[in-house]
Amino acid sequence: MADDDISIRTSGLNHWFGTGEARKQALFDIGLRIARGSFIVMVGPSGSGKTTLLTLLGCLREVQEGSVVLLGQELRHATTAQSVRLRRRLGFIFQAHNLHESLTARQNVMMGLQVKGRLNRETADEAAAHVLSILGLSDRLDYLPANLSGGQNQRVAIGRALVGNPDVVLADEPTAALDWETAAKVVDLLKQLGQARGTTTVMVTHDNRILDRADRILTLQDGRLVADDSRRV
Numbered sequence: 400m401a402d403d404d405i406s407i408r409t410s411g412l413n414h415w416f417g418t419g420e421a422r423k424q425a426l427f428d429i430g431l432r433i434a435r436g437s438f439i440v441m442v443g444p445s446g447s448g449k450t451t452l453l454t455l456l457g458c459l460r461e462v463q464e465g466s467v468v469l470l471g472q473e474l475r476h477a478t479t480a481q482s483v484r485l486r487r488r489l490g491f492i493f494q495a496h497n498l499h500e501s502l503t504a505r506q507n508v509m510m511g512l513q514v515k516g517r518l519n520r521e522t523a524d525e526a527a528a529h530v531l532s533i534l535g536l537s538d539r540l541d542y543l544p545a546n547l548s549g550g551q552n553q554r555v556a557i558g559r560a561l562v563g564n565p566d567v568v569l570a571d572e573p574t575a576a577l578d579w580e581t582a583a584k585v586v587d588l589l590k591q592l593g594q595a596r597g598t599t600t601v602m603v604t605h606d607n608r609i610l611d612r613a614d615r616i617l618t619l620q621d622g623r624l625v626a627d628d629s630r631r632v
């Protein structure tokens with residue numbers, strides 16, 4: 400694979416938590432090359448290091464040892480300004496969806512554009528309504544989070560992550576609160592974005608139906624990458 404075709408590359412990536420006697424290694428020698436536009440699923444038992452790896456890939460955590468190259472930029476020793484610029488090119492979907500309680504679904508999604516500095520209100524408004532309609536929420540645009548179900552709020556959070564056309568989407572169990580029809584829509588959307596725009600997705604999930612649709616499945620166990628299964632779908 401040429402360098403341009405790779406969104407994420409790691410090598411010799413190790414990570415520890417704690418200090419002194421409590422110091423514990425959470426990741427061991429992770430080496431990965433993730434192709435641009437691919438839909439990657441990460442699995443592994445609780446405590447195997449999935450979230451730690453996802454947050455390292457998303458420059459939400461400092462690289463302690465080894466290398467992470469995200470969208471051509473080495474993250475080890477990256478400056479704060481470089482990390483901030485890179486994070487603007489990412490879409491995060493985490494379980495705790497952190498919506499603003501005082502903002503409507505549409506306004507919450509628009510926040511995903513504002514952090515990117517795209518402030519033309521009309522365009523932002525339309526983009527937010529469009530992504531929410533793909534996620535089946537066109538009749539809930541002006542609802543506050545308190546008046547939406549858990550699954551609907553999760554879809555708003557997904558909309559917020561995707562509205563700015565991120566280059567890389569990092570997702571931690573994003574479909575856990577969704578019925579299969581909606582979860583399938585989210586997966587289809589991410590795969591379409593992969594084909595149309597080269598958006599790369601790395602998703603932690605235990606949903607077997609999503610595993611079936613992954614381009615590649617990474618399995619972590621006790622902080623190590625123990626299986627790397629590329630499949631044709």
Ligand SMILES: Nc1ncnc2c1ncn2[C@@H]1O[C@H](COP(=O)(O)OP(=O)(O)OP(=O)(O)O)[C@@H](O)[C@H]1O
Binds near residue numbers: 417425444449
């Ligand atoms: N902030 C922290 N401080 C200390 N140890 C941590 C911290 N975060 C994670 N760990 C430890 O690192 C290891 C990997 O945790 P991580 O959350 O990455 O696993 P996971 O595979 O995402 O688990 P889950 O599926 O339960 O979310 C675990 O042993 C965990 O206890």
